[in-house]
Amino acid sequence: MKKTTISLLLMLFVATGCGTGSTENSSSEVTEVKAGTNEISTINEVDLINYRPETGVTKTFTSQGKQLFTEYIVDQNAEYLQRIITLGDMQTTQIVKWTEDRAAVVEESQSSSKESILDGYESVEELEALLDFSQQQEGLEMTTLDTVEVPYGSFHDVIKVTKQQDQMIMTIFYAKGVGMIKQVYETIENSEKEVAELVEIQ
Secondary structure, three states: OHHHHHHHHHHHOOOOOOOOOOOEEOOOOOEEEEOOOEEOOOHHHOOHHHHOOOOOOEEEEEEOOEEEEEEEEEEEOOOEEEEEEEEOOEEEEEEEEEOOOEEEEEEEEOOOOOOOOOOOOOOOOOOEEEEEOOOOOOOEEEEEEEEEEEOOEEEEEEEEEEEEEOOEEEEEEEEOOOEEEEEEEEEOOOOOEEEEEEEEEO
16 A cells, blocks of 8 residues: 555645635544535536635645645635645645636645745646646546535535546545545556545644
């Protein structure tokens, strides 16, 4: 599992979102209460702005009771979001372009500065697409779930995004006003699995 865990942690760098959306606090284990798989009939009707995080919050994820990483939202404006991901002793700053139909990492650096750089910021390239409701991509499936529970609480109207690439399957769950609440990484070849779960928002 060591190899799988390392791969998961690398992928977590591109898993976005945190905030203080409405939840029902709970300490229960992660389960999908209603495994609703109602596919989004009209993708353009889903406004990703509603799934944006809030500025100034820190979100903590764990796997099997051990902390994996934290995510701090430094700042945001109408188009971009700036965050710091802390994994062990390593801190990474990312700029995410987040609009009504798409979210993508556009800049990444090894920095822990909490000073906003968004004033007048313009992206020049895209590093990694996180959500894309503007077009259907091969290997990408998007559905909605009525309810998903994580240790932090219960979330409703959750977007489930599944990406298949090479020998891996990545499934990410996004909640309104919160962003990512759960991530599942699976290897196709040997069926190994790691789950990152939201446990705290400060």
